[in-house]
Amino acid sequence: xxxxxxxxxxxxxxxxLYALFAAGLSLIFGVxxxxxxxxxxxxxLAAFAVLVVAGKLGLDPFVAVLIALPIxxxxxxxxxxxxxxxxxxxxxxxxxxxxxxxxxxxxxxLLQIFSADSQRLRSGAIETASVSLGGxxxxxxxxxxxxxxxxxxxxxxxxIFYRTPxxxxxxxxxxxxEVAQLMGIDIRRIFALAMxxxxxxxxxxxxxxxxxxxxxxTIGPARLLYAFEAVIIGGLGSFWGTLAGGLVxxxxxxxxxxIDPEWQILAGHLAFLVVLVxxxxxxxxxxxx
Amino acid sequence: MMDxxxxxxxxxxxxxxxxxxxxxxxxxxxxxxxxxxxxxxVVGRNLIQDLIFLFYMLALAxxxxxxxxxxxxxxxxxxxxxxxxxxLLFALTLLGxxxxxxxxxxxxxxxxxxxxxxxxxxxxxxxxxxxxxxxVVAEVYRLVFAQFKPLGGGTGTSLTPSVxxxxxxxxxxxxxLDLRTPAARDIISYWAALALMAATLAFVYGVLRSRRGLxxxxxxxxxxAAAGLGVDIYRIKLAVYVATAAMTGMIGALIYLQKxxxxxxAAFSVLDWTAYVMFIVVIGGIGTMEGPIIGAIIxxxxxxYFADFGASYLVLLGxxxxxxxxxxxxxxxxxxxxxxxxxxxxxxRRLIIHAQDSKRS
Numbered sequence: 001x002x003x004x005x006x007x008x009x010x011x012x013x014x015x016x017l018y019a020l021f022a023a024g025l026s027l028i029f030g031v032x033x034x035x036x037x038x039x040x041x042x043x044x045l046a047a048f049a050v051l052v053v054a055g056k057l058g059l060d061p062f063v064a065v066l067i068a069l070p071i072x073x074x075x076x077x078x079x080x081x082x083x084x085x086x087x088x089x090x091x092x093x094x095x096x097x098x099x100x101x102x103x104x105x106x107x108x109x110l111l112q113i114f115s116a117d118s119q120r121l122r123s124g125a126i127e128t129a130s131v132s133l134g135g136x137x138x139x140x141x142x143x144x145x146x147x148x149x150x151x152x153x154x155x156x157x158x159x160i161f162y163r164t165p166x167x168x169x170x171x172x173x174x175x176x177x178e179v180a181q182l183m184g185i186d187i188r189r190i191f192a193l194a195m196x197x198x199x200x201x202x203x204x205x206x207x208x209x210x211x212x213x214x215x216x217x218t219i220g221p222a223r224l225l226y227a228f229e230a231v232i233i234g235g236l237g238s239f240w241g242t243l244a245g246g247l248v249x250x251x252x253x254x255x256x257x258x259i260d261p262e263w264q265i266l267a268g269h270l271a272f273l274v275v276l277v278x279x280x281x282x283x284x285x286x287x288x289x
Numbered sequence: 290m291m292d293x294x295x296x297x298x299x300x301x302x303x304x305x306x307x308x309x310x311x312x313x314x315x316x317x318x319x320x321x322x323x324x325x326x327x328x329x330x331v332v333g334r335n336l337i338q339d340l341i342f343l344f345y346m347l348a349l350a351x352x353x354x355x356x357x358x359x360x361x362x363x364x365x366x367x368x369x370x371x372x373x374x375x376x377l378l379f380a381l382t383l384l385g386x387x388x389x390x391x392x393x394x395x396x397x398x399x400x401x402x403x404x405x406x407x408x409x410x411x412x413x414x415x416x417x418x419x420x421x422x423x424x425v426v427a428e429v430y431r432l433v434f435a436q437f438k439p440l441g442g443g444t445g446t447s448l449t450p451s452v453x454x455x456x457x458x459x460x461x462x463x464x465x466l467d468l469r470t471p472a473a474r475d476i477i478s479y480w481a482a483l484a485l486m487a488a489t490l491a492f493v494y495g496v497l498r499s500r501r502g503l504x505x506x507x508x509x510x511x512x513x514a515a516a517g518l519g520v521d522i523y524r525i526k527l528a529v530y531v532a533t534a535a536m537t538g539m540i541g542a543l544i545y546l547q548k549x550x551x552x553x554x555a556a557f558s559v560l561d562w563t564a565y566v567m568f569i570v571v572i573g574g575i576g577t578m579e580g581p582i583i584g585a586i587i588x589x590x591x592x593x594y595f596a597d598f599g600a601s602y603l604v605l606l607g608x609x610x611x612x613x614x615x616x617x618x619x620x621x622x623x624x625x626x627x628x629x630x631x632x633x634x635x636x637x638r639r640l641i642i643h644a645q646d647s648k649r650s
Contacts, residue, residue, distance in 0.1 A: 035417030037365070086615055092416045096363055097571055097614045104564060104607035108600035221559065225428060228421045232414070266432040269425055273410055276422070280413040 006137050007258040008251065013139060015250025016147030017212065019243045020205035021223050022230035023153050024198040026242040029231065031170045031194040032088060034095050038103040040224030042199070045106050046072055046206035047215050051119055061121040065207045069200055076199030081192040088191070103220065110217035121210035146208040150246065153201055154239045160197070161239075170194060222265075229272040235282025244283060248275070302642045314633045325483055329476045330466065337479045341547055343589045344482040348489040348540050349562065350569040350581035352533040355493050357567075358576035359505040360529040361512055363416075366423025367563050369407070369430045370400050370534045372556035374541025376434050379551050382452045384439060389456050390481065393542045400538025404531045412527070424559065431557035445552025453549050478547045485543055489536055493578060496532075497636040501525060506636070509576055560603075568610050574620025578634040583621050 025039050036042075049072060054064035083102075087094035129141040161167040169190050172180040181187055209215055209223070226249060234245025249268050256267020275283065329337055349367070356362045377396035381387040387395070407426055414422040435443040454470055462473040496502050504525055507515035516522050541562075545551050555561070565588065573584025595602045617624055625631060 035421065037421070083611075083615075091618075092361070092363060093357065093571075093575065094614050094618065096365075096417055096420055097567065098611050100365070100564065100567065101607040101611040101614070104560070105604050105611075108603040108607070112600040112604070221424075222428075225421065225425055228418075229425065232418065232422075262436065266429065266436075269429045269432070272425060273429070276410055276413055 002136050003258065005135075007254045009133075009137060009139060010143070011251035011254035012247055013143035013147050013250070014254055015247035016143070016150040017205070017208055017246075018226050018230045018249050019150040019246025020146065020153060020201070020208060021227035022234070022242045022246050023150070023157060023239065024201040024205065025224075025227045026231045026234075026236075026239060027157060027198045027201065028194060030237055031174050032191045033174075034084065034088065035099070037096060037099040037224065038106060038220075039099075039202075039227055040222065041103045041106040041110075041220030042202050043206050043209060043223050044215060044217060044220040045110065046199070046203040047121070047210040048110060048114060048119070048217075050203070050207055050210060051121060054121065061123050061207060061211060065203060069203050072199040072203045073196040076202075077192045077196035080195035081188060084195065085188050085191055103224075107217055107220060114217060116216055116218065118214035118216050119210070120214050121207065123211060127211065142208070142211050146212065149204060149208065150243060153204060154243045157201075157239050166190075166193065226268065229268065232282055233272055233275045235285035237286035238284050241282060241284035241286065248283070322483075322487060326480070329479055334472050334475055337475050339589070339593065341475070341479050341482045342592075343585060344479075344486040345540050345544050346565065346569060346588065347581060347585035348482075348486045349537060349566045350573075350585055351489045351493050351578070352536050352540070353563075353566045354570045354575060354578070354581050355496070355505075355529060356533050358570065358580075359497070359502075359509045360526050361508055362526055362530060363420045364423040365420045365559065365563055365567075366411075366425070366427035367533075367537055367566065368557045368559050368561070369423070369427035370404065370537035371541035371544065371562040372427070372434065372553070373400050373403060373430060374538035374543075375545030375551050375556045376437075376440060377538065378542035378545055379440055379446065379448065382448065383446070389452060389546050393481070393485075393539050393546070396542035397535040397539035400541075401531050401535035404534030405527075407534075408527055408530045412523070412530075427557055427559065431553045434557070435553040441552070443553060445550065445555070447551075448546070448549040453546075456546075475547075478543070481543055482547075485540055489540075490578070492532075492536065494634055494636065496529075497578070497634075501528070502636060505529070568606055570620075571610055572613050572620055574622030574626075576619075577622050577626070578636065579626070579632070580620045580622040587621075 021040075021043060024043075025036060028034050028036055028039075046068065049068045050061055050064050053059065053068050054061050057064065057067070059067070083098065084095065087098045123142075126141055130138040131141060131144065132138045159167075161170055169180070169185050172183065172185060173187050173190050177187065180190075230245035230249050231242055232245070233248050234241030234243070248271060252271030253264045253268040256270075257264035259267075325340075328340075349371070353364070353367055356364055356367075374396045377399050378389065378392045381392035381395060382389050385392075411419055411422040411426055434440070440446050453474060456474060456477050458477050459470060459473045462468065462476050463470065466473070466476070468476070497505065504515065504520040507518065507520055508522060508525070512522065541556070545556065569584035569588045570581050571584070572587055573582065574580025591602075591606070595605070598605075613620060619627070
């Protein structure tokens with residue numbers, strides 16, 4: 001029984017990581033209806049960025065991430081402003097194809113620079129520290145921090161979206177592009193800001209990706225699929241839904257792994273397909289799209 | 290406009306697709322097909338193997354073009370059916386003892402049977418979400434086959450020599466051309482690949498020339514307008530999805546008959562069976578039949594001369610795809626046909642109005 005309870009707790013904690021992966025994707029889709037096939041690879045790219053900053057300056061990853069954040073914000077802003085804004089329109093293919101091309105470029109570029117070796121962010125004692133919950137169950141400090149960060153990110157995104165002028169502009173462009181433009185909103189800049197913000201979330205996700213497990217340049221696409229599944233399970237257009245979607249996915253994977261370790265990933269995918277069949281608009285839908 | 294038309298009641302018109310140039314192209318197609326059939330008599334084994342690769346990539350590209358270029362179903366998960374076809378061939382021949390050439394069409398039928406329930410799930414997702422949904426499904430297929438121990442589980446398995454040499458016609462080719470078994474096997478695979486490629490072209494061409502093709506062209510140009518004109522979008526998309534899954538499954542079966550070794554990671558590779566295929570279609574020109582042919586030839590040449598550069602070659606490929614999408618979204622064929630009004634596969638309908646009536650009235 002303890003085994004199952006432990007699996008459930010670990011599942012919720014893993015779900016925190018998936019919610020972090022998904023929050024960036026959810027944000028980009030919410031504002032500009034862009035489905036970014038390079039999302040997973042961008043997470044891996046950010047993890048390498050943190051690794052390099054931490055390595056070169058001899059910093060702890062938690063400090064290095066503070067330096068990486070503004071850099072990645074600028075990269076995200078520029079990527080949207082220079083490249084991705086050109087792909088948006090009625091036609092679905094250009095954004096899909098350009099982000100897919102980007103995914104291949106990032107993956108192979110990282111392979112070229114860093115080789116296929118596994119990497120890890122090192123942060124000393126905190127990596128192995130754990131908190132005992134009694135009854136033989138202990139939770140790692142890093143997984144716990146991941147979940148808390150995911151919740152904080154969701155709270156902050158909600159605050160930005162519903163309590164600030166820039167959030168109002170985000171919602172306006174999301175609701176009606178033409179009218180937002182008529183009201184004097186520069187959508188190119190708004191989209192670029194949204195991508196910059198998404199890159200901030202991506203970098204936070206990357207920190208925990210690198211602290212919790214090994215990573216290498218090829219693991220991006222799988223993270224994209226987890227992020228996507230969390231967004232769809234939760235329902236489009238709601239950040240809290242995305243958090244719930246991440247938790248459902250994390251639970252499904254750890255329950256699957258508890259039955260047979262080889263079934264972890266498959267169980268997550270199957271949970272996603274089941275939700276798609278039973279509740280095609282997700283568990284907490286909001287957007288009408 | 291109404292009065293104008295009523296004043297000339299005898300005005301005649303007809304709808305034409307094939308002009309004179311395409312008729313010449315049809316003759317050229319038959320001649321080049323014959324030449325390709327006889328090619329193994331004169332050229333070496335390396336070129337034959339290269340052409341097998343070119344043919345199946347072209348066939349896959351035509352299928353994906355029909356899906357994405359016409360039906361608006363941008364799938365990133367066609368590797369599901371390549372891998373499924375490959376695994377079906379292995380299961381049918383190794384476990385079922387069925388003749389490999391017979392196993393290919395069976396793999397196609399079974400792929401279609403798998404595609405139907407798959408479609409019912411992924412069709413719940415729209416547009417870009419459909420794309421990632423198909424990718425998830427392909428991952429599910431990969432993980433399930435990785436659990437299938439009789440075919441080697443995660444590490445995969447190989448065809449036994451008794452299977453690979455049981456392909457009909459090998460003995461005949463061996464004695465006719467005085468070759469050893471592996472070379473003769475390549476020639477049979479070459480003919481099978483040529484036949485599948487030609488069949489795919491004929492199938493896509495036939496579909497596009499039919500009433501359904503008109504509906505597909507309408508969906509490509511404007512989906513909402515097509516629905517407004519009475520096109521049953523869901524049904525036609527479902528039909529295209531299932532039909533291309535069957536073709537893709539057969540191509541997958543053939544690919545893995547030729548490779549004689551399968552593993553889940555290779556058979557369900559998104560890079561090999563979807564990314565490259567997308568690249569071919571987009572570079573050549575999406576939404577045309579000529580585009581994928583040009584794209585496949587370009588891809589074959591790049592693969593041949595640059596693939597050794599590994600990761601940087603893929604970076605180049607990705608960058609080229611992005612540049613074409615941004616600056617020439619209709620691909621190379623789009624640029625050519627825009628300038629010269631050229632078509633090899635006439636699928637576009639033209640309204641021809643006769644001016645005879647003006648004399649009479």
